[in-house]
Amino acid sequence: MQKTMTNKEYQSYVEKKTPNSKTRRNVLRAFLVGGLICVVGQFITNTLKMMGYGQEQVSSVVSLIMIFLGALLTGLNIYDDLGRFAGAGSIVPITGFANSIVSPAMEFKSEGYVLGVGARMFVIAGPVLVYGISTSIIAGIIYFLLK
Amino acid sequence: MASKRLGKQTVMLQNPPSITSTASIVGPKEGKGPLRLYFDNIIDDEMWGEKSWEKAESKLIRETFSKVLQKANKTSQEINYVISGDLLNQCIAANFGLRESDVPFFGVYGACSTMAESMSIGAMLVDGGFADDVVCITSSHFCSAEKQFRYPLELGTQRPPSAQWTVTGSGGALISSTGAGPYITHITTGKIVDMGIKDANNMGAAMAPAAVDTIVTHFKDTALLPKAMTL
Numbered sequence: 001m002q003k004t005m006t007n008k009e010y011q012s013y014v015e016k017k018t019p020n021s022k023t024r025r026n027v028l029r030a031f032l033v034g035g036l037i038c039v040v041g042q043f044i045t046n047t048l049k050m051m052g053y054g055q056e057q058v059s060s061v062v063s064l065i066m067i068f069l070g071a072l073l074t075g076l077n078i079y080d081d082l083g084r085f086a087g088a089g090s091i092v093p094i095t096g097f098a099n100s101i102v103s104p105a106m107e108f109k110s111e112g113y114v115l116g117v118g119a120r121m122f123v124i125a126g127p128v129l130v131y132g133i134s135t136s137i138i139a140g141i142i143y144f145l146l147k
Numbered sequence: 148m149a150s151k152r153l154g155k156q157t158v159m160l161q162n163p164p165s166i167t168s169t170a171s172i173v174g175p176k177e178g179k180g181p182l183r184l185y186f187d188n189i190i191d192d193e194m195w196g197e198k199s200w201e202k203a204e205s206k207l208i209r210e211t212f213s214k215v216l217q218k219a220n221k222t223s224q225e226i227n228y229v230i231s232g233d234l235l236n237q238c239i240a241a242n243f244g245l246r247e248s249d250v251p252f253f254g255v256y257g258a259c260s261t262m263a264e265s266m267s268i269g270a271m272l273v274d275g276g277f278a279d280d281v282v283c284i285t286s287s288h289f290c291s292a293e294k295q296f297r298y299p300l301e302l303g304t305q306r307p308p309s310a311q312w313t314v315t316g317s318g319g320a321l322i323s324s325t326g327a328g329p330y331i332t333h334i335t336t337g338k339i340v341d342m343g344i345k346d347a348n349n350m351g352a353a354m355a356p357a358a359v360d361t362i363v364t365h366f367k368d369t370a371l372l373p374k375a376m377t378l
Contacts (some may be wrong), residue, residue, distance in 0.1 A: 005342075005345040007342045010342045010343075010344075010356065011342070011343060011344065013221075014344060014349065014352040017352075018308075018309045018349060018352065019308040019309060020308070021305070021307050021308060026305070034192070061352075074301050074303075077301065079301065079303045080300065080301045080302060080303050080304075082303055083302065083303015083304055083305065084303065084304070084305055084306070086303075087305045091303060091304070092301050096303065099301070099302060099303050100302060103298075103299035103301035103302040103303075104299045104302075105302070106299065106300075106301055107294055107299035107301065108294075110198060110199035110201075111199075124298070124299075124302065132155065
């Protein structure tokens with residue numbers, strides 16, 4: 001190759017030429033949508049509390065409802081459009097976690113229920129679960145030792 | 148001693164083969180683009196009546212193959228080789244799409260370069276006197292490529308501005324020993340040039356150095372000038 005540029009020079013050239021994501025716009029959208037999802041969660045929380053449920057019950061039921069909503073919107077082909085607009089605003093809440101499990105399940109349904117849906121369902125959520133659960137175990141052991 | 152070589156990476160074909168017919172079928176997004184008038188068929192649904200995107204991609208190859216033959220007034224019995232590939236694992240689109248063709252098959256994988264790669268090999272086969280008619284055919288499908296290489300379509304992610312979009316479509320060409328042209332006179336085969344781009348969302352930057360290298364080498368090897376090119 002007629003090298004006139006080193007790899008480093010080329011990489012910094014590419015970096016200069018590549019259009020950046022619009023951070024300010026993305027942050028604003030993430031804040032609005034993420035905030036809205038939290039408002040929905042809080043609304044459900046307050047409603048359930050008014051109906052006389054205890055804090056512990058409310059926490060589980062709200063999570064369940066939010067997961068259901070995330071899964072439903074994924075199934076209706078809406079959550080991906082929401083995600084394209086909101087970015088982290090719709091990935092970080094628990095609805096995004098539901099989306100990350102339902103979307104591969106839908107995608108791999110064409111490969112069957114065992115080797116498709118069953119095997120691929122956790123391709124995205126898997127690492128979150130592995131390291132989330134591992135971290136909580138380590139934190140638990142530390143807590144146990146310090147107590 | 149190889150007598151048809153020219154310079155470092157180029158071969159000069161002594162009996163330039165003719166591109167006798169071409170065909171292309173594309174997806175709905177491509178069908179709305181500026182090239183829409185040049186496609187033979189635009190499908191309006193990414194599944195194209197099949198049960199999976201992979202099956203739809205196989206159908207793209209199958210239908211493009213018969214379109215190429217139909218336009219050249221040939222039957223598959225008259226074709227000596229078909230050279231084909233796609234983006235999927237084990238080139239399943241090409242293999243299943245051409246299963247019924249009953250033509251000796253060369254499978255190739257060059258990702259974005261598969262079409263040029265298959266036509267290079269096809270032209271050399273014809274020029275070498277090993278074949279009279281060779282069909283070269285390639286496909287890709289946005290949905291099956293996203294599924295295999297990236298994320299599920301329904302996952303709510305954002306694409307960076309540098310992200311590319313895989314074409315849904317298939318293109319094919321018949322290369323013959325006789326015909327009215329256009330003719331394939333030279334082939335410059337590119338090298339793998341890796342300048343260390345690690346961003347999977349910026350494939351253009353990863354591929355550009357190899358393209359530049361091939362183009363420059365082509366002009367050096369053939370002593371042609373860019374103005375000798377007609378498009």
